Amino acid sequence: xxxxxxxxLTKEFNGLIAVxxxxxxxxxxxxxxxxxxxxxxxxxxxxxxxxxxxxxxxKIRILEYDAVExxxxxxxxxxxxxxxxxISEFLNSWENLELIGRLHRMDKKTIKERSKELLxxxxxxxxxxxxxxxxxxxxxxxxxxxxxxxxDPAILFLDEPTLGLDPQSRRAxxxxxxxxxxxxxxxxxxxxxxxxxxxxxxxxIIDEGRIVALDTPERLKERYSKKKVVLxxxxxxxxxxxxxxIDNNRLVIEDGDIKGIVERxxxxxxxxxxxxxxxxxxxxxxxxxxxxxxxx
Amino acid sequence: xxLALTSRNIKEIFRNRMRIGFLLGMPIAFMLIFNVxxxxxxxxxxxxxxxxxxxxxxxxxxxxxxxxxxGINIISYDNEENALKxxxxxxxxxxxxxPEHFGENMMLIWNNSNLEIDLKIKYDETLPNTASxxxxxxxxxxxxxxxxxxxxxxDSEPINISYEKNLVNFFAPGIVIFGLMVLIPTxxxxxxxxxxxxxxxxxxxxxxxxxxxxxxxxxxxxxxxxIQIATYMGVGFALGMKIYGNIFLLFAVYILTxxxxxxxxxxxxxxxxxxxxxxxxxxxxxxxxxxxxxLWFPLENMHPVVKAIANLFPSTYSVNAARALVxxxxxxxxxxxxxxxxxxxxxxxxxxxxFLFKKLxxx
Numbered sequence: 212x213x214x215x216x217x218x219x220l221t222k223e224f225n226g227l228i229a230v231x232x233x234x235x236x237x238x239x240x241x242x243x244x245x246x247x248x249x250x251x252x253x254x255x256x257x258x259x260x261x262x263x264x265x266x267x268x269x270k271i272r273i274l275e276y277d278a279v280e281x282x283x284x285x286x287x288x289x290x291x292x293x294x295x296x297x298i299s300e301f302l303n304s305w306e307n308l309e310l311i312g313r314l315h316r317m318d319k320k321t322i323k324e325r326s327k328e329l330l331x332x333x334x335x336x337x338x339x340x341x342x343x344x345x346x347x348x349x350x351x352x353x354x355x356x357x358x359x360x361x362x363d364p365a366i367l368f369l370d371e372p373t374l375g376l377d378p379q380s381r382r383a384x385x386x387x388x389x390x391x392x393x394x395x396x397x398x399x400x401x402x403x404x405x406x407x408x409x410x411x412x413x414x415x416i417i418d419e420g421r422i423v424a425l426d427t428p429e430r431l432k433e434r435y436s437k438k439k440v441v442l443x444x445x446x447x448x449x450x451x452x453x454x455x456x457i458d459n460n461r462l463v464i465e466d467g468d469i470k471g472i473v474e475r476x477x478x479x480x481x482x483x484x485x486x487x488x489x490x491x492x493x494x495x496x497x498x499x500x501x502x503x504x505x506x507x
Numbered sequence: 508x509x510l511a512l513t514s515r516n517i518k519e520i521f522r523n524r525m526r527i528g529f530l531l532g533m534p535i536a537f538m539l540i541f542n543v544x545x546x547x548x549x550x551x552x553x554x555x556x557x558x559x560x561x562x563x564x565x566x567x568x569x570x571x572x573x574x575x576x577x578g579i580n581i582i583s584y585d586n587e588e589n590a591l592k593x594x595x596x597x598x599x600x601x602x603x604x605x606p607e608h609f610g611e612n613m614m615l616i617w618n619n620s621n622l623e624i625d626l627k628i629k630y631d632e633t634l635p636n637t638a639s640x641x642x643x644x645x646x647x648x649x650x651x652x653x654x655x656x657x658x659x660x661x662d663s664e665p666i667n668i669s670y671e672k673n674l675v676n677f678f679a680p681g682i683v684i685f686g687l688m689v690l691i692p693t694x695x696x697x698x699x700x701x702x703x704x705x706x707x708x709x710x711x712x713x714x715x716x717x718x719x720x721x722x723x724x725x726x727x728x729x730x731x732x733x734i735q736i737a738t739y740m741g742v743g744f745a746l747g748m749k750i751y752g753n754i755f756l757l758f759a760v761y762i763l764t765x766x767x768x769x770x771x772x773x774x775x776x777x778x779x780x781x782x783x784x785x786x787x788x789x790x791x792x793x794x795x796x797x798x799x800x801x802l803w804f805p806l807e808n809m810h811p812v813v814k815a816i817a818n819l820f821p822s823t824y825s826v827n828a829a830r831a832l833v834x835x836x837x838x839x840x841x842x843x844x845x846x847x848x849x850x851x852x853x854x855x856x857x858x859x860x861x862f863l864f865k866k867l868x869x870x
Contacts, residue, residue, distance in 0.1 A: 261712050283714045291712040297705040314713035358709070 213272075214239040214366055214396035215260065220269035222255050222420075229255040231420035233269070242388070242397045244407040246493075247417035248501055253400035254294055256417070257370045260398065261291045273366060287315070290364035294371045294400075296355045300344040304335055304354050307343060308361050315362035322361065329357040333387060349380035356384065367391070369399045373406060385409055404493040414493075418501045428493060435496040440465055441472055445483040451476065529787035536795045552811075553641055554580050556590040556602030563610030570605070573648055579641070594629065596841035597831060600637050601630035603645065616653055623658045624649065632665035633677065633834070679743040680757075680829035681802035684822065686735055687764045688797055692789035694728050694772025699785035702776070707867075717864035721857070725769050732765030751836030757829060760842075763849040764825040770856025777863035800826045821852045 213236050220233040230252040237243045245253045258264040260271060262282035271278035273285045298307050305326055312322035330336045333353040338346055343354065356372055372388070373381040381403075388410055391397060401407050407414050408428045416424040416431075424431060443462040456463045462481075464472055469488065476483060521527055557573075559566050574581040582599060584590040590602040604627040612622050626645065630638035642663055649659055701707045710720065736758065740748075750757060772789065779785035797803075799813065800822035817823045824845040831837040831845075839846075 263708055263711055283716075286712060286714040289712065291709070293705055293709055293712075295705045297709045299706060311709075311713060314710065314715055316714075 212239045213237065214241070214274060215243075215398060216270075216272040217260070218270040218272075220256070220259065220271060221267050222252075222259060222264065223267045228420050230259070230266075233417075233420070233422060235415065235422070237396060237398060239396050240393045241412045242392050242399065242410055244411040244414045245398065245400045245417050246402065246404070246407045246414050246497065247400075248402060251417045251501075252420040253417060254370055255420075257291070257368050257398065257400060261289055261368050262286055288364055289366045289368060290359035290362065291368045292356050292359035292370060292372055294374065296348070296351045298343045298351055298355055298358070301342055303342055304330060304339040304346075307354060307358060311358045312361045317362055325361055325363070329360060333357055333383070349376055349383075352376055352380065353384065353387075356387070365395060367395050367397045369397060371400055371402070373401070373403065381406070404497060408493045416497060416500055423500050424496070431496050432491045432493060435499045439491070440489045441469060442487050442489060443472070443476065443481070443483060444485045445476075445481050447479075447481045451479050451481060523783065529791060532791055536791070552578055552580050553601070553637055554582060554599045555641055556582050556584050556593060556599045558584045558587055558590055558602065558604045560607045561605050561609035565610035565613050566605050569609070569613075569649075569652055572652065573645070576644060576648060579644065591629075594631060595835045596837050597631070597827075597835070600634055601628055601641050603628045613653060621658075623660055624653070625660045625662065628661055628663040630663065630665060635665070638663065638665070675743060675746045675748045676833055677830075679739075679748045680833045681800075681826055683736065683739040683743075683761060684764055684800070684825050684829060685797055685802055686739055687732060687761065688768050688793050688822065690728055690732060690735075690765060690768040691772045691775070691793050692786050693731070694724070694769050695775040695779065695785040695789045696782055697728075698724055698773065698776035699779045699782045702779075702867075703781050717867065718861050721773060721860055721864050725773065725857075728769045728772070729765060732762070732769070736761045736765070748833070750833050752832030753839070756839060756842075757832045760825060760828045760832065760846065760849070763846070763853055764821075764829075766853045767821045767825075767849065767856055770853060770860055773860040774856065774863060777860065777867055796820045796822050799823065801830075802826050821849055824848045824852075 215235065215237040217233050217235045220230055220235075221228065222230040233252075233256060235243075245256060247253050255264065259266050260273065260278065262278050262285050265279060274288055276284040276288075278285050299310065302310070308326040308329070309319070309322050312325070313319075317325075327336075330339050333356070335350060335353060335357075338350060343351060346354070352373070356369070359367060359369070369388070373384050376384070385406065388397065388399070392410075392412075399407075399410065411428055413425065413427055414431060415422045424435065426434070441464045443464065444460065445462075448457065448460075448462045451462060462476075466472060469486065473483065473486070557570050559570060570581065570583070573579065582593070584593075584602065587602075587604065590599070593599045594602060606625050606627070609624070612620075612624060615622050616624070626649070628638070628642060628645065630641065642661055646659065646661060653659075698707070701710075707720075715723075771792070775785055775789055775792070779788065799817035800820065801817070802822070828842040828845040828849070831842050835841075
């Protein structure tokens, strides 16, 4: 069952193509990441999917609704956590959640129960009565995230949910997002490779408004990155014969068989100081596909 | 170090067109307005009433020729009561009573009798300049009409039947309206702030309509306006303000004023992208309009072109209606036109606001 589907989705801003003929099919319960450099069209895509922007061409289907024709129906089933931490600064956490809940026509009792649950889960209860402008950046982000969840939407759009956060806060949010896997359909945008790798069922790499690669994280790594690499530091490495390269005083061997390598190098008189393997990363895939030059 | 900072801040100031417009444009606008307001009266026409108690051929000729003098428009009255009512309602600025036997006495004067001509002029005390202009016109014209130098007595009397010489009374309505006009930058700034910070977008991800958003922002401002009105009136009363008209009608005028101000603020916020655009723009719009409304100085002395421009803005009608109620104790019929104009303007502003917000909802 498909939850989000776009067909030929295109957005132009004064002749500049931000999103170019995007075709996506995201299954119900799937966590799909849009991974791309700055200005690739991730946020524009999310804005069109959440009915904030009308596409120049193309169709969007969210569950059984057409996003252009039935924006109010779509808005009832989606939750959006915008890229910037958008909260009402002089309200406290309870009041912020109540506002969004009431805009979704929830009754006060349900809002209160749900807020309590969300605030507790994300460790915000202690400071929930403080005005938001007194909270730390990480706390604000978490609040911004649960504001998208207060009405228990079937579909969740998370635009760079951990942008600018410290590793602890980032991991807390990842853990929380993982709880919904399989339960809610989540479209997440990020330019953190690790985030996409850790969370996603599938990843679409987007560049200049186009999807340039789309698959599970594992298969992307398999397909686009080099094989496992072993790096060896030690004495006499320059004497080693064979198809090796030396980079930064380290012997680089494209082979995963550590035991075999150690035996061979010992025979050739290398005294090994350190040895480590390098797994292929999504970053390599990303750079491989989108190139190295600066964007924007 | 200082130079580096100076250079940065000069760039910041000069690259923000709105700010520079505010700094330079505002005083220029002030100067222009003060100039036309206090400068030459131009081709100002004074509406005056005449009560002819003599009803002779001579008095009729006298009135007819007086009416031919440029700058004067004559309205005839049968009795003083009607003239006084129009004076109070602001339809005429002064009226003159031609006494009985005016014609006979004039005949005698022409036959070299030494008689005194006695004319009575009553004028709106808030407009002494206009009154003195009218009195000097009447003096020179009457002397010219009698063809000889006669003892002429003009008995002029400022009318203060229903208003006291009370500064608070004169300024209070204008100050309340100016206070309410601060709602324009407040409304504009508040919504633009939420747009700029992305909060509006967050609201727009929920199933709300543009009309609901517009009303959701207008209502709290309206509550603020009610508090403003109550506070200003309370302070006014404490300072000795006395309202001669119907206080509920005055309240209605203030409420309409608050509504059109909120409407204009909404429209500015629908257009502006950033708060630092909306705020100065609101002030640039507001200050000249407030000045033209007769809030700080009477409109009557302004150039007709400026008056015509002033009549394009609702503030002029708010000030006229409120001042008529506070100072002159006018009835509804006297200010009904102003009130209808205010109602229509408010409705139009809100309809335009809803239309612009619709465009805001989906780009």
